[in-house]
Structure formats: structure tokens, C-alpha cells
Amino acid sequence: MLLHLPLSPFRRAAAEAVAAALGVDAVGLAVSTPPDPALGDFAVGCFSASRTLRAAPAALASRVAATFSPGPLLESAAAAGPYVNFRARRAALYADLFARTLTPGGTLVPAAPGAGQTVCIDYSSPNIAKPLSYHHIRSTVIGHALANLHRALGFRVVGINHLGDWGTTFGMILAAFARWGVPEPLTIGGMAERYVAFRKAAETDTSCGDDGRAWFKRLEDGDETARALWRRMREISLTEFDEVYARLGVVFDEVRGESAYEADMPVVLADLERKGLTSISDGALVVDLADCNMPPCLLRKADGATLYATRDLAAAVYRQEQYGFTRSLYVTDSGQALHFAQLKVVLERAGHEWAKRITHVPFGLVRLGGKKTGARTGNVVLLLDVLGEAEAQIDATVARTNPDLTPERRREVARDVGVGAIIFANLQSQREKDVDFELEKVLSFDGDAGPYLQYAHARARSVLRRSGVTDVAALASSADAARLARDEEWQLALKLDAIGDEAARAAESCEPHIVAHYLLELCAAYSRWYALGSQDATLRVLCADDATRAARLALDAAFGATLAGGLAMLGMRAPEEM
């Protein structure tokens, strides 16, 4: 893993202070938070330095503290065992926060890390002719969050929806159409029905397999009947998919199916053959990977038809040639780990040094009632149904808690919050954990959940609206940080300051849950501060003292803007009211 300096200027100053005092490299010094705020704002452990300098960590920490001289960002350093605990200059940190968040286009997430880099992210990538089901949401939402995250950090992002629009599956559906006719008007539901029926028939009727393969061959060979039907299926599917994507607020930079690589595949195969990497095994063209302790990678079936791996190979080359990526991510379920491992090895053997920049970003599967989901078994929940249910429940809640909203506005809010809750639920924990879908659980909106974050945002914005302040940028310069004397205010400020480093960590490890978890903590810090006002009116943002009110409003606005940016990184909306 790459190590770099913290993005927060204050955290960076802490790392550099230790590095300067001890004569070690600041890169790699982890800046953490002391377990008790009374100890300090930032902590740097002297463990790694102790190994290189062959001295006791505690002695090194004392040396750092003794030689520390206050600067514009940090005011003190104290040794506590092996740690050096730093205190930031509060006025400086507040001023920095306000300057970076309250100006138009301001953000605490710097665009430097990704400068000059391009990342391709393959996400969602459903098969056409099957409805988008709940399990599709994982790739869609994780990939979209990773795209937003990288974009926020300054990367050029190419979000790719690599549609599964090619393969024997379509041969089977075409064969089913030939046997039983095309259900009109044709919908995804109709296609899927034929597919399931065909699979079922194939269990007893052995001619089905050959029939399906033959139809796919016809499709590949350009047979016009097959092509026309296939084009129709593709168009109808895309139209239905777009409805769901619009609902989720998910966008792509490139929608390019497997079929787009039809012409490239012979070229890729010829290249591999020329390089002597392929062999024929049982009539199929394969790359033997036994020396890597992997099963062979199948590139062409005995009947001449291409496979998944062939198309992904061609797509990988296309992406490198088209975009020159510095990183290429594939967000798919963990069951495909072997496929991507094979893909990388084959590309490497073909002499593509960029193959090592390809990363599979796996996630655990979604179970339904304890069983694996799948169109083949019919064990699915439609994504639209889940979204609709979430929105209906939120709509009912809003009708109760905020009866002044117009029905139209309420529906908007229900959409933002309902969809947000589903998105957040899918980003909250580590990708690789399997999840068992339970509607009641996904729709429980108390505590650590999407609505908690959006509620905090609505509150922060509501306070700002009531204040009558229209020029937040002016708050940045007029706010007197000395008026922010509460510990709760300071803890909130420290949390805000950390967002850049959290976002960078999330992007680097491809773990959006790092940001999700961070935002929960950020909102908890805000809610704790906000709640002081319900006991004591002088502690409210909108208190009687003008100068104090201005300072608190600046903090409130900084929070609102940062949270909105954080939610946007996860692909969630930040409603003004709810």
C-alpha cells in the first residue's frame, strides 16, 4: 500500500513536527486521534521511528515534545508514553475550515491526489433481458460511490456500464422465442420468463442445449433475424434500466456492452496465438495457467463461440488504449475473483505492463431468505419494488412529522431519503461481507442509517435559513473563532478537518464504508453540539449574542456544506428539509 502525508494541513504539520525532531521521513507516520480529547487533538506514535533509530519510543516522544516549537498551525506538543499529542491552534483551524467550505465551490476534499490520473470503473454491468434485482444494487452503488470519491479527489473518472449483452444466454432466449414465440408487447419480464422456461425445459430436453448454442452462433454470424430480435431486447432492456438508474441517481460515462467487442475479439485471440500463449484443449482454445496454480482460461469454445474472458480481455485492451488508465477497477461479486485473476495473468503474459493496474473490487453476495439469489432460480426481489417500498414508508413518516410540506415536495423528499437509505445500507459495511436481504432491516431508519445523516443536514440548513443569513461567504471572514469555546464545537471542527484523509483512504482501498462510517461520526458530533441547545438557549446556534451567533452559524454552514459533499460522494442527496 502506498503511504503519503496527511491531506489535512494540521495533521500533516503533526507528522512533520515528529519527522523534523527525529530526523525521520514524515511519510508513513500515522496521525491518529488520542483516546481522550483531554490528551490532545492529534497523536503520533513513535513506534516506527523507534525501530529505525534503535531508541525507546517514550524517549523519542519526550525528545519531540521538548524540542517542539509552536507554529501557525500547532500550539503545543506533549509526550504521553510512546505518543506525542499535539494541540492545534483553534482559531487557525476554524479559519481554515471556514475559508475552505464557505466560499462558492469550496471543499475540504483536495483535488491534488488524483491529478493527472485516470481511473476506469466498471460497475453495475447487468445482463440485459433480466430485470434489475436487489442484488444488482451492490455493484451499482459501490461502483458509483467509488467513481464519485475518485472524482472528488481529482481523478479523471470513466464510469463504465459494461452490459452483459452477448453470450449463449441470448442464444437460449432466441431459441425460446423460436419455440414459443415472442411475447408481445416485449418487456424484460417477458424475456426473462422465456429464459427461465427454456432453462427448465433443458433439464429434461437435451436438444435445448444444442439449440441455444446454435442460435447464439447465428447471432454471432450476423443472421438478420437473430440480430433484429437481439437489438430489440437490448433497447427495451436499456430503457427499463435507465428508469432505475434515474431513480438511484446513478450515472455512467460510458455504456458499452460486451457486444461492442465483437470485432476486437479475433484480433485479441490472434495476438495471443501469435505470442504462443494458447493451446487447444478438448477442441477449445485456452491459455494454460497450470504453472500459476490456476485452471486454464477459456477463450473460445469447441463450437467456435467466444466467452466471457475473451470479451473482458478485449474490453481491458480497449480501455487502456482509449483512456490510458492509471487504475482500472471492476466492481463485481467475489465469485468472479478467479476470472479476474486469470484475466490479469493472461494480459501480463501478453506483455501488457498495465495489467498490474487492474484491480478486482469484490463484494459479498446478497442472499434472500438464506438462499443465493439468481434469475435462473427465480429467487429475486425487484430493485424497483424495494425502492418503492422505501419511498412509501418515508412518505408516510414525512406526512406525520412534517405536515406542512406540499404533497409534491413530500414525494421528492421521500425519494431522496428512501433511496438514500437503501444506498447507505449498501455502503455501510465492508464490501466482502455477505448480506442477507431482509426488507424490514433495510427499511429500519433509526440510528445509524441514511436518514440520520440527511436529518442532520436538514437541521443544519434549517438553522441557516432561520438565521436570515444569505451570504455564507461573508461569515467566513466575519466569524470570530474565539466565540467557539465549547468542546462540542471543537470536536465537530476536528471531525470536519478529517474528511479529506478519510476520503483518500476510502478511494485507495476501494472501501466506501470508510466514508459512510466517518459521516455517521461527523453527524454524531454535530447532533451532540446541536442538542446542547435544547437544555440551554444560550447554547443554541441562534443565540442572543450577535458575535457568537455569527461564529456558530459559520460552523453550522461549514458542517452542512461538508456533509452535503460527503453524501454526494456516496451518491446520496442532501435534502434541505425532511
Add this chain to the structure above:
RNA sequence: GCGCCCGUAGCUCAGCUGGAUAGAGCAUCGGACUUCGAAUCCGCAGGUCGGGCGUUCGAAUCGCCCCGGGCGCACCA
């Protein structure tokens, strides 16, 4: 059989580039709204970090071996 992933409080999960007393939410119990939004906040209680051995000054975190669950492993994607 081989390979990969997961196993932390009753439940769902953070914490895992080794480090300061293992943290949240839900559920239970007890508090806090006549005034900035209670979809909130505060508190009580709850843990042999699946088990064992090892490395280390120090292991939930690293290594090895078990146990439990899941997923892959030739013409599906």
C-alpha cells in the same frame, strides 16, 4: 480435494499499514422537548474479539494449524 472470503456485545456492524481502558446502532431499562427540527441527545447494562499454538516489549490486528459458514474451480456470465 485445491483456492479465496467471512467469523468482534442478544442482533447488525466499526476497529485489522501491530500500539494509549475493544467502539457504534438496534433491542431492554432509565432520563431530556411551552422557544434553533425528539427521524435527536444523555445514561445504565451487555464482549473467553470462533479455538489453539507461535512471532513481538506489546496481537481483535501478523504467521501456522484446527472449527463453523459462504463462494469459486472447462466450454454460463
